[in-house]
Amino acid sequence: MIGHIKVAFTDNFRANAESLVQVLRLLIRSRSEDSVDETRLADRLPEWLLREFSPKKTPEEKLEWLQRWRSASHEEQLEMERSAGWELTGWLHWFSAGNDLWRLRSADVDDVAQVVDIELDQVDDPVPIEAVEWLVGRAGLTVAETDVSR
Template identity: 45%
Template sequence: MIVNIQARGTSPSLTKFSEALRSSLRVDAEGAEVLPEWLRQEFTVESTPAEKAEWLNKWRMESSEGQARMEREKGWEMSNWLYWISGENGFWEMKDIVQGDGESLVLVLEVVDWPVPVSALSWLAEKTGVVMEVPAF
């Protein structure tokens, strides 16, 4: 199924969002150095396996609200974020990024089912000052 997500913002913020997203889709072929430097600085430091296990154990004991808080506070590690953006996640794949008018983009996703977890896209939108309009089905 194809789902279109609208991204709205100023021309500079949409350009920043689009360039970061397009570069992230090239990482598998060209390496992480294609990502803009500002984006690489936004990621949290990669955790060790022991740190990941400890965090996950704490997360499992939290309420839904506590889990959401922990996720926000932890931020995104580059490898995890790229996993979701790349399409390897099995839930969705970026098919196209279509320039709309000067203040919008359309992200064309091929999805297995809806809704799908698009928090990696939402995080990038937040970091670039873009507002995503995710459809409700």
């Protein structure tokens, strides 16, 4: 199945749309390489994006967080997940060959419609696209429409 994520932008945010597409295309190219070294890929990501990731947690910190998460209500768990943010390696996984639920196909700016069209192959239903939505938000944009099963 092919899915689409549409990200609307205005003239004031054209540069943001271009920045988003550059990162998405880098992620697409890196997945097509035979072996992707996450460290090498991280070195190629723009500084504005690298600043957005949560610091890497120690194993002890991860265990403590997981214990608190397990004892929390469903609503509290969702809030804990949102506020924890993404660590770089966890986020990169969703764009690697290790993610067999979906993969990015293309990302293009449509100046006439003022949208970024993100196309993906999906093999699962629902499709967990939170990593893409997070990237869109960090680029200062908002997902306007999704045509993927969730």
